[in-house]
Amino acid sequence: MKVGIIGATGYGGVELYRILSNHPHVEECILYSSSEMDVPYSNTFPHLHDLSDHILKNIDVEDIKKNIHVLFLATPPGVSRNLTPQFLDSDVKIIDLSGDLRLKDRNEYEHWYKRPCVEDEVLEKTVYGLSELNKEEIKKATLLANPGCFPTATILGLAPVVQNRIIHEQSIIVDAKTGVSGAGRNISQATHFSETNENIKIYKVHEHQHIPEVEQALFALNDGITAISFNTHLIPMTRGIMATIYASLQESYTTESLLDLYKDFYAASPFVRVRKQDEFPSTKEVYGSNFCDIGLKVDERTGRVTIVAVIDNLMKGAAGQAVQNFNLMNGYEETTGLYFAPIYP
Amino acid sequence: MKVGIIGATGYGGVELYRILSNHPHVEECILYSSSEMDVPYSNTFPHLHDLSDHILKNIDVEDIKKNIHVLFLATPPGVSRNLTPQFLDSDVKIIDLSGDLRLKDRNEYEHWYKRPCVEDEVLEKTVYGLSELNKEEIKKATLLANPGCFPTATILGLAPVVQNRIIHEQSIIVDAKTGVSGAGRNISQATHFSETNENIKIYKVHEHQHIPEVEQALFALNDGITAISFNTHLIPMTRGIMATIYASLQESYTTESLLDLYKDFYAASPFVRVRKQDEFPSTKEVYGSNFCDIGLKVDERTGRVTIVAVIDNLMKGAAGQAVQNFNLMNGYEETTGLYFAPIYP
Amino acid sequence: MKVGIIGATGYGGVELYRILSNHPHVEECILYSSSEMDVPYSNTFPHLHDLSDHILKNIDVEDIKKNIHVLFLATPPGVSRNLTPQFLDSDVKIIDLSGDLRLKDRNEYEHWYKRPCVEDEVLEKTVYGLSELNKEEIKKATLLANPGCFPTATILGLAPVVQNRIIHEQSIIVDAKTGVSGAGRNISQATHFSETNENIKIYKVHEHQHIPEVEQALFALNDGITAISFNTHLIPMTRGIMATIYASLQESYTTESLLDLYKDFYAASPFVRVRKQDEFPSTKEVYGSNFCDIGLKVDERTGRVTIVAVIDNLMKGAAGQAVQNFNLMNGYEETTGLYFAPIYP
Amino acid sequence: MKVGIIGATGYGGVELYRILSNHPHVEECILYSSSEMDVPYSNTFPHLHDLSDHILKNIDVEDIKKNIHVLFLATPPGVSRNLTPQFLDSDVKIIDLSGDLRLKDRNEYEHWYKRPCVEDEVLEKTVYGLSELNKEEIKKATLLANPGCFPTATILGLAPVVQNRIIHEQSIIVDAKTGVSGAGRNISQATHFSETNENIKIYKVHEHQHIPEVEQALFALNDGITAISFNTHLIPMTRGIMATIYASLQESYTTESLLDLYKDFYAASPFVRVRKQDEFPSTKEVYGSNFCDIGLKVDERTGRVTIVAVIDNLMKGAAGQAVQNFNLMNGYEETTGLYFAPIYP
Incomplete structure (x- = not known):
């Protein structure tokens, strides 16, 4: 090959x-x-x-x-x-x-x-290549659109509750944070070290081009989803994305039952790791690897759930998922050449 | 003295x-x-x-x-x-x-x-000392509770739209990010450099002790406010808090009209700086100073507003606001000894 | 004015x-x-x-x-x-x-x-404006060359032992480290966040334009000084310079006696802080201030002394010293508008 | 196994x-x-x-x-x-x-x-396990002392010029810089994020316990080596060591001739990468890998050479070299399970 x-x-x-x-x-x-x-x-x-x-x-x-x-x-x-x-x-x-x-x-x-x-x-x-959600189509694809970094974390974080109509479709708010490598290797004032270090910046407020990509994918799972709130923040680190997701529950659920739902949903997805109750993933825990780690917790006070999904933006958010799709498209085991541990610390 | x-x-x-x-x-x-x-x-x-x-x-x-x-x-x-x-x-x-x-x-x-x-x-x-909202009481106080770092940014970010009943009371979601100095000088595994550097961590999900403080202050402005969603994230930097706030608008507003409302609301508040349209503050822009900077934008697609408030957690979020209150309690000009520029970069 | x-x-x-x-x-x-x-x-x-x-x-x-x-x-x-x-x-x-x-x-x-x-x-x-060494000339100057950042730390670190002929003139080695703001606000690949974060880079090896500036100033104190070894490293932080200086002692000295010499030498220099025995300054300890802090220690095993001098490169290494010189040139107290504490942490 | x-x-x-x-x-x-x-x-x-x-x-x-x-x-x-x-x-x-x-x-x-x-x-x-210098003994060892992180970078950086008696034995000065993970996972004030971030600290001046280890190894190559000057600095990053080494040349050499010497010396050492003329390695360029990269340059003005050696302190400086020795001790190819690229950026 x-x-x-x-x-x-x-x-x-x-x-x-x-x-x-x-x-x-x-x-x-x-x-x-x-x-x-x-x-x-x-x-x-x-x-x-x-x-x-x-x-x-x-x-x-x-x-x-x-x-x-x-x-x-x-x-x-x-x-x-x-x-x-x-x-x-x-x-x-x-x-x-x-x-x-x-x-x-x-x-x-x-x-x-x-x-x-x-x-x-x-x-x-073109086949849209979110590996976990679209596996059969991807296997047959000859032209594949590899998902964006923010969409990957957001869609994987939301898919189980969206598809199962557990949350109110109009209640989704995604507060995303990214390391600076997501902006690429080309230089700019916004990624100049002295401006970015020891700083948090919000950018492209309500205007990030990944918004319609997330909406398109969620709509495919649940046609009640139209518009979501989504913002992105630049964090003083090189790699890693965290999507902190807020949504209102249609009815009362326990954290445990939702975690079980996620574990079932991703049972055949080797790169999605659903965390234990009361354990939330941090970005460093997927550094350099192709994993997407998910934690969640129901807030009885507000009737909302907080879902946290983390990825390495250059791996599961770009090159890693591309190779995962390459494996699928060519009949290899999905994990071939990709199933290695994050680098820690 | x-x-x-x-x-x-x-x-x-x-x-x-x-x-x-x-x-x-x-x-x-x-x-x-x-x-x-x-x-x-x-x-x-x-x-x-x-x-x-x-x-x-x-x-x-x-x-x-x-x-x-x-x-x-x-x-x-x-x-x-x-x-x-x-x-x-x-x-x-x-x-x-x-x-x-x-x-x-x-x-x-x-x-x-x-x-x-x-x-x-x-x-x-005890008088609660959010300087901008409680000035007359503070002037007479002999025992003052200085606000928490997250509540300061969150309450200042929300007060104008909460008091003027512009947002739905049950729709408030606060996604907060903080530098590590907020955890204090005492050492812990969570603030060990190698664990915190190049990492984003969410912590105390739905359980942060600043939640009731925010709710108490917002309720005082608008008794429709009961429970808010509020989460905090640890960011690999020393100083700075950003509160990214999401809420649904009761009716249609332009960004410009809301910015005008904020400028009016804080016209007599020298330490709150309402930013221009399409300009959002970053944490570094208040580093070492007592300012709270606010930016906001209406999202017509979702009917929500995104409000961003930033402070230096050790200044307006702690010592700076304490001295601001000290000035008020002793009849000095509010800005005495405090009105200096952020250090940049 | x-x-x-x-x-x-x-x-x-x-x-x-x-x-x-x-x-x-x-x-x-x-x-x-x-x-x-x-x-x-x-x-x-x-x-x-x-x-x-x-x-x-x-x-x-x-x-x-x-x-x-x-x-x-x-x-x-x-x-x-x-x-x-x-x-x-x-x-x-x-x-x-x-x-x-x-x-x-x-x-x-x-x-x-x-x-x-x-x-x-x-x-x-033109008068060369290293405030501590050239005060009388500076007071009369109308055209002043403000020293470079590395030369300021290096010359202040070396002046007492150079002038008093305590070290071998040909033995001076300066290993300097700087935060990225020293490279200025103009963007470049070398100061792109993703390339600079979590990285140490040496640059301009043997070729830094500050070398002749240091040599000129040291020669003025001791004409035995001709060439020094001097290298600079880029450190993933915004502000701060540390010069770690190595030199061979002409004869045996104790750390204590050299510290006394430094304290005497800088007795009339409010911005030079000679540290206590066994205490070495770190760059954060002068952050945002005009101080140059110095620590040193004799190594009996090698007959050398290690001298460490730290400054904030934008303050004592640039703007701060410029205002110190402005004060001297205009007959103001040297510390006017400049004698404030570092920001810590 | x-x-x-x-x-x-x-x-x-x-x-x-x-x-x-x-x-x-x-x-x-x-x-x-x-x-x-x-x-x-x-x-x-x-x-x-x-x-x-x-x-x-x-x-x-x-x-x-x-x-x-x-x-x-x-x-x-x-x-x-x-x-x-x-x-x-x-x-x-x-x-x-x-x-x-x-x-x-x-x-x-x-x-x-x-x-x-x-x-x-x-x-x-016990056999001392600096893989590149001691290969035959390591192959037969049953009890192996894996080298320290600083000694690995320093000894590999110096071995060719020390063994070939190219530098003056008493002229060696090593200025080392390390990421914070070298201090381990145990917490301390010195590795508390807020104290370490945006800071450079020198520590254990003249007293680092790795000094005698370096001297012992260099003495084995050249018995003229007795005492070296060696200092270590804590840098605000997680991984990586740079040893910047200064030494006086016994006679005149070109940079090119020394680089050729290094390439010959390490011709059979797959984990030592001698860089091209005018190219110096940075620590990020070995991040997560077992490589030790070396650059050097002669300074005609001072008759000294500057040698820069970088490693990942947890890899070639600890676990990586341990597995390299494990391979040698068990008759496997030296690079087995270890020859992967650094992660960049």
Whole structure:
């Protein structure tokens, strides 16, 4: 199996490389970049000194069609719109980590992303790849939209109570927190160390482009879900997302009964770890791993439940889930090359 | 004016010292500790080398009654219950930074704090000191309960919309984030650097003892408020609190009209800074200062408003507000010795 | 007294503003920027909301000559070379925080800074402003080169043993560590949060432009000093510099005797705090203040002494020392508006 | 192969577990603790939820002798002295991660560690396990002292120039910096987040117990080495050590020629990565991996060389090197289960 990564010089790309270079079914990994070409990959990422002798290649569609079985797009917004149509007639399976293919409604895309949507033919062929919720479709996919980091934590945190109509559909509030690597490797004032360290910032208030992605996925589980409240905060750390989710219960439930529901719901999902009663996950407890850990507790005083879901934004929130989907799409065991422990502390 | 600080070896105590040692009306500052006595204060806090020649004194009630005009209690839970009754017959004004005197309902106190409440006589005499909302009472107080850090940010963030019945009373959800200094100077596994760095943790889910304090204050503004949802998260930074507040609007409002309401509400409050439309405060923007900064935005899609309030937990959330109340209680200008800029970056 | 700050949108500029806006002898502070003009200063720095109603002004030399008594240049490299000559014929006193005027030898400047040096007339008029070592000259200066951050810590750490010929002149090794704010507010890959957090980087090995500045100052104290070893490391924190200095003793000394020497040497220096035996300063212990704290210890096994000097790089390492020099140049008490405690924790 | 870990609840222990639980030749891993017994390991370390069903066992020497082939001691100082003699008559191979067995001279041990040394019989049997320098002896060892974190970086950084007598033996100065996890999981004021964050501290000046370990190893390479200068600094990050090493060259060398020497010296050492000219490693570039990366540069001005060596203190500085030695002691390929990429960013 030969795989390609376009956008190898970003954080998503290099995390894909970390996993795929140890994957038992990947024979060769070819790295593409539009910004840096014909230079050693380890120049860009010196932590790969001696580990990688890859030379970054210019993107050549014909060459990719001939040599690559699965292509990962770890590219900035807008790139997939141009690239994916060129592979529709080929055998190359594509896993797109950008947000370009995730929304089924092109108007929603253009409203939230402020850029033209991909063409309909591509959209129709695309399978949304939240591994735990969409496994059978993913197995047959040849073009896959890998979920966003916030949507992954939020949807996994909500799916059991949404699908089972346990919460009021209009009551969902998601307060998300992320480490800074979610903003990528490109520099900006907002991710300048001196501005970000020892600081919490809220950003894109009510306007984050992951909102419609969450709503689309929840609506598929329960068509009573229309609009959710969702905000994101930048936290002075590199990796990790926590989604703290609040919702009103339709009727009275105990914490224990809801935890049982979650354990059942995710019984066949090796990467979702439902925590014990009175134990809530912290982001460091999934650092570097593909796990999504979930804790929850009912608040009798308010009739609400608080659900906490954590992931490593570069793993289950990006490269890890992409490889999980790669496994599913190619008939491998879902956990192949991915089932390793978080790094702690 | 001679002031005393009991609990000078804690973070609240040393922040009080930083402010009071530069206060124009404070002639002398006497420092007490029950854990360290007869040792130079600068042994405990070497950053005060050459700046302080204070020797930590043992707590001697009679001595304090004779020599001190205003006494600050920056003590752990439970200490005020024993100390305050001993001063009821004296002229010493007391400002208590602990949570022991804040709740008017002794059952609530004992339920949330899991310890016996102070005696009724003390409770009746105590004035709750959220400076902006309770100014006239504070001016006459001789025994003052200084608000908690989370309640300060939350109540200031909510007061205008609660008092003006703009939001649904049962819809309030507060997602709070705090730096680690809020946990104090005493060591614990939860505040061990290697466990806290590069990590977000939720804690005391639905059980934080600041919940009844917030509810008591909001109820005073609007008796429709009974229970709120409130959670706290530990963030890998030293100082700063952000309260992200969600609530449903009773009817349609624009962001602009609500910002105008806030500006009016806080027109006479020099330490509350209502931000411009589309500008949200970050915690670093109040670092080391006594400001509470507020931003907000209406979400038409959900009919909710998101309100963000930030403070420095050791300043407006503890020592700063205590000195603000000290100013009010003694007839000084509210801003005396306190109106300095945040330190940035 | 009216003062101007050119480069007010940088970190040095905004720290100058923090100090000068509370300085008792500064009546007005006018802010200039070449990058942002005619916009409110609080747009650039929202932490100054309500505190500053300044509008950033374009640099107008004639206007400055008429209206400003003392001008601070907190500008990037190269700007002072163009600006300072235009004020030579005026009464405006200039304090330059950039490195452009610090080296007396123009060849050295051009070698280390890789840019043309300022003209000789400017160089001759310039006084090097390490406040503690050069007080009499500074008092008479009209054009002052404010020292660099690393040189300040290093020179203050070494001056007593260098001047008193206690150490071997060729044995000096300085291992310096700095917070990231020293790199300024301009963004770069090297100061991108995700690259800098949880990381230590050495940079400009043997090539830091502060090396000749240190050597020039030490040579002035002891002409046996020619070349020192000096390296700098980037530490994942915002503020603070530690210089760990190693040197061989000419003969046997006790730690106590050297500490006594330091205390004598700095007896008239209110901002240098020589620590007690067995106590070493940490950077947080000077955070936000103008102090330089020094600890040292003799190592009998090797015949060397380890000297540790810490400063806040934006205060004693930049804006704080600039105001200290401003005080000296204008006949004010050296500590005016500057003698406040570090913020801790 | 069955292995045991005593001290599994410490950071060294859990890092051993992370590696060994994925090691192809380890069939079973049994975990012992003296502080927590008969409780699930994942209670102590929730990041292992679902990954570990181990129950922490009390230390039972007879049971270990019967069931365990290789025993790792990841214990606090002093424990090995009591434990190791009990296994001398058994077939259990022991790898001790504490400092108790590292010094061959019992007087040195008692002087630096301030506690009684292990008995002579144990000392004589012990092989010092710096994998790269002592490979043949390690292969035959049954009782191994795993090196300290600082010594590993320092000795690997110095070995080529020390053995080849390229530097003056009395000129070595090591300025080391470490993340906080090196202080272990036990809490203390010095590792309290609010004291450590945004701070650099020097500690154990001239008194670090790793000094004699470094000197002993360097003396073995070059008997001209007696005393070195060595200091350690606590850096606000979790993992990583950088040793910045200064030494005077015996004669003139180019950077290139020294880099070639290092590449030759470490040609057969897969975990030592000698960097390219003008490239220095940062600690993040080895995060979570077993690599020691080295960069260096000659300073013609001073006739000194600056050598920088970085490791992950819990990997090559503790658990990683222990498993590397485990591989060597059991005839496995040195890199088995250990040759994975650093996690970046």
